[in-house]
Amino acid sequence: MKQYRLLILFVVMVAATSATIAQNAESARRTLDIYYVDVEGGAATLIVTPAGESILIDAGWPGFEGRDAKRIEQAMKAAGITAIDHLITTHYHTDHYGGVPELAKRVKVNRFYDHGPMTSLEEDKEFEAKYAAYRAAAKNQTITLNPGSSIRLKQAPQRPPVFLQVLAARGETVTSKRLAVEPNGECSAATQQAEDKSDNARSVAFLLRHGAFNFLDTGDLTWNVEHKLVCPQDMIGEVVLYQVAHHGADSSNNPAMLRSIKPMVAIMNNGPRKGGHPNTVKALRESSKLKDLWQVHRNVTSSAEQNAPEEFIANLDEQNDAAHMIRVSVDAAKRTFTVTNDRNGKSKSYEIK
Numbered sequence: 001m002k003q004y005r006l007l008i009l010f011v012v013m014v015a016a017t018s019a020t021i022a023q024n025a026e027s028a029r030r031t032l033d034i035y036y037v038d039v040e041g042g043a044a045t046l047i048v049t050p051a052g053e054s055i056l057i058d059a060g061w062p063g064f065e066g067r068d069a070k071r072i073e074q075a076m077k078a079a080g081i082t083a084i085d086h087l088i089t090t091h092y093h094t095d096h097y098g099g100v101p102e103l104a105k106r107v108k109v110n111r112f113y114d115h116g117p118m119t120s121l122e123e124d125k126e127f128e129a130k131y132a133a134y135r136a137a138a139k140n141q142t143i144t145l146n147p148g149s150s151i152r153l154k155q156a157p158q159r160p161p162v163f164l165q166v167l168a169a170r171g172e173t174v175t176s177k178r179l180a181v182e183p184n185g186e187c188s189a190a191t192q193q194a195e196d197k198s199d200n201a202r203s204v205a206f207l208l209r210h211g212a213f214n215f216l217d218t219g220d221l222t223w224n225v226e227h228k229l230v231c232p233q234d235m236i237g238e239v240v241l242y243q244v245a246h247h248g249a250d251s252s253n254n255p256a257m258l259r260s261i262k263p264m265v266a267i268m269n270n271g272p273r274k275g276g277h278p279n280t281v282k283a284l285r286e287s288s289k290l291k292d293l294w295q296v297h298r299n300v301t302s303s304a305e306q307n308a309p310e311e312f313i314a315n316l317d318e319q320n321d322a323a324h325m326i327r328v329s330v331d332a333a334k335r336t337f338t339v340t341n342d343r344n345g346k347s348k349s350y351e352i353k
């Protein structure tokens with residue numbers, strides 16, 4: 001009888017030990033994941049860190065019976081999270097913050113960040129009502145992001161740290177912290193455009209770093225502020241993953257910035273008839289380190305050559321769109337990341353040099 005008890009104890013101990021090992025392996029395996037939610041030419045990018053913390057950048061459009069909030073919820077489900085820890089609104093345009101009230105009704109949002117309070121917006125006659133709905137969703141508790149601000153994130157044991165640093169907000173950019181840095185040679189051919197007085201120019205732009213991997217999201221930031229970020233000194237540096245600014249519009253994506261950041265992979269959250277401008281696609285292809293461009297939608301107004309190869313496009317049709325996502329999974333310890341097209345299961349891995 002005593003022997004039996006010992007045997008049972010032994011079996012229980014072995015089982016407990018292997019469960020612990022499995023759990024440790026599970027937590028050590030955690031990647032940094034990015035989900036490009038299809039919000040039909042708006043923006044909603046969900047980031048889940050190796051520590052399981054979530055950051056949502058923009059929340060898509062309002063209306064359509066909560067379509068975008070529901071799609072974000074689906075991405076959250078796929079990521080295994082139930083709340084948004086940090087919601088960053090890049091700027092106050094409907095395709096970016098219009099979906100916030102509906103999302104906040106459906107899921108818990110812990111913190112709201114934006115570029116600061118606004119009283120009016122020339123380009124949006126309905127601004128007052130939309131902004132009031134946003135403020136109400138945030139219970140009037142928002143955190144203003146400034147150039148140089150960072151968001152404190154939890155770190156996972158045995159994983160490279162994750163940092164999020166704001167590079168631009170309200171049209172202001174980070175100032176030189178690297179005075180010794182030489183002037184950027186890409187600036188000699190750089191051009192300026194007429195001043196953009198819209199809220200696009202006030203977009204929050206940030207760089208997320210995780211070991212050798214980094215990710216640049218500039219919202220809908222336009223030409224002249226992009227110029228300020230890289231000229232006369234490059235305040236960004238080389239970028240591994242680039243969210244193509246402003247859905248691929250060519251009033252953004254200043255070639256001087258693209259040539260400076262030299263993205264390895266670019267993901268464009270364009271709509272079937274919004275963004276994805278051929279000039280932007282061309283400028284991206286001309287940047288020296290670009291391996292691939294992925295698109296949330298096919299631009300139906302451009303030729304096949306002016307779009308990414310079909311296998312890298314998540315949604316091909318204009319109508320009855322199934323809202324496929326593009327996912328990115330980063331294993332920083334192995335210096336690799338994989339991009340997956342949910343429509344066809346096409347996956348491609350990239351090594352971070």
Ligand SMILES: [Zn+2]
Nearest residue numbers: 042093095220
């Ligand atoms: Zn936009």
